[in-house]
Amino acid sequence: MILDAKIPAGELADKWDNYKKHAKLVNPANRKKVDVIVVGTGLAGASCAASLAEQGYNVKSFCFQDSTRRAHSVAAQGGVNAAKNYKNDGDNVYRMFYDTIKGGDFRSREANVYRLAECSAQLIDQAVAQGVPFAREYGGYLNNRSFGGVQVSRTFYARGQTGQQLLLGAYQALMRQVSLGKVKTYTRHEMLELVVVDGKAKGIIARDLLTGEIERHAATVVVLATGGYGKVYYLSTLAMGCNSSAICRAHKKGAFMSGVSWIQFHPTCLPQSGEHQSKLTLMSESLRNDGRIWVPKKAGDDRPPQSIPEEERDYYLERKYPAFGNLSPRDISSRAAKERIDAGCGVGPMKNAVCLDFSKAIKEQGKDKIKEKYSNLFTMYEKINGINAYEQPMLISPAAHFTMGGLWVDYQLMTTIPGLFALGEANFADHGANRLGANSLLQACVDGYFIAPYTIPNYLADEMKVEKVTTDHPAFAEAEAAVRAQLSQFLNSKGTLSADHFHKTLGKLLYNKCGLSRSKESLTKAIEEIKQLRASFNKDLKITGDDKVNSELEKAGRIADYLELGELMCYDALTREESCGAHFRDEYQTPDGEAVRNDQDFCFVSAWEWKGEGVAQELHKEPLVFENVELTVRSYK
Amino acid sequence: MKLSLKIWRQEGVDTKGAMINYELDDVSEHMSFLEMMDLLNETLVQKGERVIEFDHDCREGICGQCGMMINGRAHGPLANTTTCQLHMRTFKDGDTIYIEPFRATAFPIVRDLKVDRSGFDHIIQAGGFITAGAGQPPEANSILISHETAEAAFDAAACIGCGACVATCKNSSAALFTSAKITQLALLPQGKLEAADRVVNMVEQMDAEGFGHCSNTEACEVECPQAISVLHIARMNYEYNKALILKP
Numbered sequence: 001m002i003l004d005a006k007i008p009a010g011e012l013a014d015k016w017d018n019y020k021k022h023a024k025l026v027n028p029a030n031r032k033k034v035d036v037i038v039v040g041t042g043l044a045g046a047s048c049a050a051s052l053a054e055q056g057y058n059v060k061s062f063c064f065q066d067s068t069r070r071a072h073s074v075a076a077q078g079g080v081n082a083a084k085n086y087k088n089d090g091d092n093v094y095r096m097f098y099d100t101i102k103g104g105d106f107r108s109r110e111a112n113v114y115r116l117a118e119c120s121a122q123l124i125d126q127a128v129a130q131g132v133p134f135a136r137e138y139g140g141y142l143n144n145r146s147f148g149g150v151q152v153s154r155t156f157y158a159r160g161q162t163g164q165q166l167l168l169g170a171y172q173a174l175m176r177q178v179s180l181g182k183v184k185t186y187t188r189h190e191m192l193e194l195v196v197v198d199g200k201a202k203g204i205i206a207r208d209l210l211t212g213e214i215e216r217h218a219a220t221v222v223v224l225a226t227g228g229y230g231k232v233y234y235l236s237t238l239a240m241g242c243n244s245s246a247i248c249r250a251h252k253k254g255a256f257m258s259g260v261s262w263i264q265f266h267p268t269c270l271p272q273s274g275e276h277q278s279k280l281t282l283m284s285e286s287l288r289n290d291g292r293i294w295v296p297k298k299a300g301d302d303r304p305p306q307s308i309p310e311e312e313r314d315y316y317l318e319r320k321y322p323a324f325g326n327l328s329p330r331d332i333s334s335r336a337a338k339e340r341i342d343a344g345c346g347v348g349p350m351k352n353a354v355c356l357d358f359s360k361a362i363k364e365q366g367k368d369k370i371k372e373k374y375s376n377l378f379t380m381y382e383k384i385n386g387i388n389a390y391e392q393p394m395l396i397s398p399a400a401h402f403t404m405g406g407l408w409v410d411y412q413l414m415t416t417i418p419g420l421f422a423l424g425e426a427n428f429a430d431h432g433a434n435r436l437g438a439n440s441l442l443q444a445c446v447d448g449y450f451i452a453p454y455t456i457p458n459y460l461a462d463e464m465k466v467e468k469v470t471t472d473h474p475a476f477a478e479a480e481a482a483v484r485a486q487l488s489q490f491l492n493s494k495g496t497l498s499a500d501h502f503h504k505t506l507g508k509l510l511y512n513k514c515g516l517s518r519s520k521e522s523l524t525k526a527i528e529e530i531k532q533l534r535a536s537f538n539k540d541l542k543i544t545g546d547d548k549v550n551s552e553l554e555k556a557g558r559i560a561d562y563l564e565l566g567e568l569m570c571y572d573a574l575t576r577e578e579s580c581g582a583h584f585r586d587e588y589q590t591p592d593g594e595a596v597r598n599d600q601d602f603c604f605v606s607a608w609e610w611k612g613e614g615v616a617q618e619l620h621k622e623p624l625v626f627e628n629v630e631l632t633v634r635s636y637k
Numbered sequence: 638m639k640l641s642l643k644i645w646r647q648e649g650v651d652t653k654g655a656m657i658n659y660e661l662d663d664v665s666e667h668m669s670f671l672e673m674m675d676l677l678n679e680t681l682v683q684k685g686e687r688v689i690e691f692d693h694d695c696r697e698g699i700c701g702q703c704g705m706m707i708n709g710r711a712h713g714p715l716a717n718t719t720t721c722q723l724h725m726r727t728f729k730d731g732d733t734i735y736i737e738p739f740r741a742t743a744f745p746i747v748r749d750l751k752v753d754r755s756g757f758d759h760i761i762q763a764g765g766f767i768t769a770g771a772g773q774p775p776e777a778n779s780i781l782i783s784h785e786t787a788e789a790a791f792d793a794a795a796c797i798g799c800g801a802c803v804a805t806c807k808n809s810s811a812a813l814f815t816s817a818k819i820t821q822l823a824l825l826p827q828g829k830l831e832a833a834d835r836v837v838n839m840v841e842q843m844d845a846e847g848f849g850h851c852s853n854t855e856a857c858e859v860e861c862p863q864a865i866s867v868l869h870i871a872r873m874n875y876e877y878n879k880a881l882i883l884k885p
């Protein structure tokens with residue numbers, strides 16, 4: 001199969017306009033005859049569902065939380081990027097495009113990234129119109145700040161709760177459409193299977209998590225906006241429920257999966273404090289605007305950080321990357337932290353952290369100013385650790401955070417299954433091998449508010465003419481039977497180990513062997529071990545409870561998918577014999593430890609095709625063509 | 638540490654529930670309350686028993702899902718803290734802890750500690766939004782909003798929809814939740830035009846959902862993880878009366 005990204009003709013800056021000029025429309029009178037399924041109510045899903053409903057389509061919106069407002073987008077703190085150039089500091093669409101392409105280590109599509117930058121300004125307008133209370137200057141104008149990886153101020157924020165506020169804006173737009181009768185929400189529902197008829201996506205099988213009922217839902221298009229899968233590592237910054245099930249099951253039905261091993265480790269998380277821990281908490285990266293990162297110069301220095309004198313501190317980011325310093329991109333900052341921790345310079349009880357120090361900023365700007373900017377983060381830090389970070393440096397360390405990988409989509413955000421679209425973090429995204437801070441909220445919103453509302457109707461215009469599929473179609477019966485079989489297998493398995501046991505084991509394995517750095521050896525080993533773990537899962541799992549409300553049963557399905565995904569991640573990392581962005585192969589580095597990218601052989605998007613149970617997946621390559629930027633070594637020195 | 642836990646177990650909406658005793662050893666003071674619950678559930682799985690169902694997701698105090706009554710207080714003994722942000726260092730070895738679901742007629746119990754808070758969504762559907770179409774909004778800086786107004790709107794907008802205010806209120810009133818949204822949108826220029834309809838519709842919906850009336854005990858503010866101020870309730874009443882008086 002040839003992967004066609006369907007990138008429109010024309011100059012880079014004209015491509016999206018060209019697409020929109022020629023996109024097909026659906027007659028307003030016909031729209032009410034079309035059913036659309038949107039799985040996911042995060043920024044991508046809620047904005048898409050609300051936008052399509054507003055155009056007149058009937059939308060069914062699904063999420064596993066008890067309310068659509070609780071999708072994980074709610075947790076994003078730092079901010080959202082937009083090339084508004086309000087600060088007159090030289091920002092523009094091209095610069096944002098360039099920063100993003102470079103940030104992604106030249107592993108993303110030019111056309112997609114340009115469109116992301118192009119639509120960014122409009123997103124701020126959209127959110128403001130909805131009442132999102134972004135930070136304002138005293139004169140009433142919007143305020144913004146700079147974020148990791150860029151030298152201009154293009155990040156808009158609502159205190160440390162930008163994701164929450166953007167999501168509430170989208171949620172409210174969605175609730176408005178519910179009240180108008182154009183959206184029906186199915187909360188506490190989990191999609192467990194995709195239904196494909198004649199090669200096209202025509203519906204889903206979902207489980208009502210309250211009654212245990214298995215339901216069939218048919219539609220003319222299915223949109224997956226189901227978020228990222230960083231929780232595959234168990235310890236991550238993601239919510240407990242985040243998972244890969246929807247995309248994994250679509251993958252098995254023919255949707256290709258891309259860049260799966262590109263997982264960003266966020267440099268500013270709270271360090272792990274013990275074995276009991278279920279997640280790692282992110283401290284907003286915006287803290288790096290004022291906090292300075294350092295470790296003791298001497299390995300094994302046991303003094304409390306605040307008593308280590310200035311000359312014995314190693315401000316390693318400022319030292320190694322003077323141009324960007326504490327604002328160096330996430331992959332660089334995370335790896336630099338790991339490197340220092342591995343060298344024995346880590347601080348904290350488990351020696352697994354580095355210092356994020358505000359003493360200089362407090363001295364220069366005053367405590368009040370710092371309080372105004374970050375007080376909620378300081379409070380949160382104290383709640384979790386019992387430490388006052390106005391007086392002592394915060395302790396931070398890298399944690400699994402964001403998945404650049406996901407379902408392969410073309411320029412229209414359509415997967416390799418016609419009629420199946422993937423939005424937001426669930427697609428392989430515009431980020432390449434690394435995401436710049438504050439670009440993900442943007443991508444999720446832009447996908448849902450501004451792109452899918454053009455590209456989905458373009459598909460529908462033709463698909464409308466095809467006869468509607470109903471839930472009586474045998475494909476639904478077949479998909480439902482598969483779901484039932486899996487659930488009853490879980491409920492009847494007679495093992496002794498809990499679902500969490502498998503999740504934790506897989507997570508640790510991946511963290512060590514396919515985490516911040518990987519090697520041929522570690523990956524080959526990981527693949528073997530995951531195979532064994534899966535075999536054990538199939539016979540040793542123990543699920544208590546019934547087929548109604550049962551969180552253990554929910555977990556089991558998600559872990560089954562993680563086991564498949566984890567293995568694919570390792571294959572993906574293994575075949576990519578280079579270091580790029582979040583993907584650092586030990587074998588491919590310079591003598592001083594910098595990543596060595598190989599554009600000659602690896603300037604492509606990997607797209608994996610499922611070939612059946614127990615059969616190796618087939619790797620397809622979508623070559624990345626750069627016409628507007630020169631592939632340079634990504635240096636932040 | 639070692640704890641005695643007394644936890645509400647209830648199969649479903651129509652069945653009767655009861656407090657059940659559990660003993661738990663090896664609780665670390667660094668655990669969050671929910672990690673302690675995970676540990677307990679792990680022991681139940683080992684014994685072949687059904688785990689205790691509770692709602693949670695983000696575990697960082699922002700999704701609003703993890704509500705439960707702990708020793709009679711919504712989200713436990715600390716002020717302005719969600720259950721997931723409550724750590725076991727707040728308790729001591731040998732403590733007995735009572736754990737129950739949020740109770741309110743408008744929040745039916747789903748199972749054990751899980752409740753149905755969809756009433757909140759219905760209140761928002763009744764008008765808790767700004768009627769702004771998607772796609773072609775005006776330039777953001779064409780709507781000037783003073784720093785103070787934006788901050789005040791944010792103070793209200795910070796509500797996470799957790800329902801602690803309802804659970805802690807002797808009338809099970811949703812006034813704090815509803816008023817927070819009303820204040821946020823009424824303060825902003827974008828939301829002014831439909832402010833009157835909004836407040837009337839939302840207040841009516843609040844009643845229709847079976848939430849009680851606010852009798853100004855101010856218990857809600859104390860338990861609210863976001864420290865949402867009861868002054869918003871005053872503002873809601875003001876907006877409501879204004880809407881009724883000025884109704885054309």
Ligand SMILES: Cc1cc2nc3c(=O)[nH]c(=O)nc-3n(C[C@H](O)[C@H](O)[C@H](O)COP(=O)(O)OP(=O)(O)OC[C@H]3O[C@@H](n4cnc5c(N)ncnc54)[C@H](O)[C@@H]3O)c2cc1C
Pocket residue numbers: 039040041042043044045062063064065070071072073074075076077078079080081162163189190191192225226227228237238239242243245246282401402423424425426437438439440441442444
């Ligand atoms: C702690 C944290 C902080 C962050 N901070 C920032 C930031 O400052 N700036 C930034 O740009 N980005 C940030 N990000 C990243 C950003 O928040 C996410 O990438 C983005 O919100 C993802 O949005 P989404 O709509 O794709 O998915 P989500 O918001 O994760 O939504 C997924 C939805 O899918 C549903 N779902 C999933 N599977 C199923 C299923 N099988 N059946 C039914 N429903 C399902 C869920 O219920 C949910 O509604 C942060 C991420 C984290 C974790």
Ligand code: SF4
Pocket residue numbers: 795796797798799800801802803813814817857860861862863864865
């Ligand atoms: S007002 Fe406070 S207590 Fe009530 S729902 Fe909102 S955040 Fe929770």
Ligand code: FES
Pocket residue numbers: 692693694695696697698699700701702703719720721722
């Ligand atoms: S789990 Fe999200 S607020 Fe506690």
